[in-house]
Amino acid sequence: MVPPDAGGGLMRGDLLSDPVEGLDEALAVVDAFDEALVAGLLRPGPAQAAGVSGLAGAVAGTPLAARVAEAAEKAAAGTGGEDHFVALAAARSALLGSVHDALVQRIDEAVGRPVEGDETAGPEPLAAAPEEAANLLAAARSWLCDLARGGWRGLDHELVAGAAPVVAAMLPEPGMRRRAALLDGFAAELAASCPGATLERVPVRRWADLWSRALLLTVPGSAGAGAVGTVTGRLLPLGVDVQEHATAVQAQVHAVLEPAGGGAPRLVRASVSAPKPDTVVGAGLWQLLRPRMSLLGAVGEGRSAEVEAMPVTAEGDLLWDDALARTGEPADAFATARVMLSAATAARVEPLDRHPVRIAVPVLLEGYAAREGEDGLAFEVAGRLLAVDTDRMPAAGPLTPEAVAASHACVGLLRWDAGKFLLQPLAVETTVRKKTVAVHAGAWAGGTSDKAGVRAEKAATDAVAVLRERAGRLLRT
Amino acid sequence: MGVGALSVWEKSSTARVTAPARPRKLAKVPFVELADGRLQGVVSSGSDIGRVYVSSVAARTYAFACSTNNNRPCGGARGMFCKHIQALVAEAVLQYGAERVARYLAVEPPDGEPTAQSITGAMSAERPEKGDASAAAQVFSRFLRQLAYLEREPVTAPLPEMQWFPPTRAVA
């Protein structure tokens, strides 16, 4: 299974810049539908009707065909109901799922990594949602369908405000966090863009993505991610990826799991997330997340972790519990990447969740030349340019775009967006006074003694203290 | 199919639509937002720790309002901006940057580069009217809702949809 270049982790850069067959056609169908959502589906014109019908045409040979054809017909006539919108969202999602699969296949070839077999059982079906939750899902669905009818150009404050009570009711329910975080972030963006009629430009694909994702998550039982088993062994962190919107943050540790008792190493993730006030930013994000996941401290110190019977999902996500883990020996992310990455198996994304935005494949790059161009930084790999997305590196960390530009080795996440592959650096090696120094984006996850970092921590502590004091006085009066 | 004219930004799943708040001290003005066509927020009273003011300035007309969380009108906001509104503008500039605040309020300060002072000055010079304070309850409840977020426990089940929300180093 181990490819001939095992250890080197070298990537076939040429494969990443070659066209992927069928991609443009699928995305053109998606674009046409997405443009229909800009004006809304209340009174669709001919172009919108065509955009909606195109979706039906694209899934004509699949099990979705009949439902989507009916949905497209109704929506094109301006009489689409909630179930019809859900069917259209499912069709769009299936198309983007196929785009995801084609891109992942290309990455597998370029990286030369073995794929986890499909012998693992699927996740246990979740118990039917309780009645209360069903009401919340119905309320979310009704709001999303109103959005689709009005279109992004029809956005106004009253319409957008409809999400607030739904999110407020979802947040106390840990099982609803996934939906709440999505709806809250989406609604905040829409609110900041009101009124839609005077918007200079519309994030066409993004909002259609968020809309269809949210709509599919209103189907009871859709937000699965239950455990399919447990893992025991040594966890060797590669780096931390942070995601945030105004009122939520998530940190994901990407790591290689060395199973106790042998067996192929596996790529896994450990996530921790929290809702937050919009003024908690920077180091404040680490402070919110740290107490819930000891692994952030281990990563910050450059250590491994030993896990015992830690639950894991079919997608390779550990459902972290501090009681099942302890901090281990020092572990260097670059050593892990050089020795183990190319032999580590990766789990597949669940079919319903497949979308290019989910692509985040850990890779090691060495021997590239950094090039500063009009579109920002790029690494020249095997004669081709791979764009480097330095914008994704968290501000509360020591890794800067300058350090990336001066680096000679990089552990990062290979991603894809808007028609091209991108590399998101998690850590780099640079040379300082003839010595190799590693700089990690997530170095401050567990705290820091770095001067700038200490200042940021202090500012964040003060901000949260003020908010807690205000909450203490105002929330309970 | 009549399409294909979408720009890279329009075709991006992770296009950045709003910039994150810049860090600032929250003691005086714990909540600020550019929303509903207004700059609005919550200002802590300097004398009574249990009291806050809900203040706002409307875009374009600069119509202003200020009242306590118990709906009592602010004594300082009779014919002109009170100190709460001035503090609100100053903190909004710290959180969002002067340019974004000026753009949102449709203020063009005479001497180019906007600052908190020049934005407040330019609006005052227009002798704005007192606006209606009916939105205060909504602003206050949004602030309370965000405060309540701090009391929610973090979870370790993955939130796959957060992949649509990458951070950005770009400031507002």
Ligand SMILES: [Zn+2]
């Ligand atoms: Zn006042």
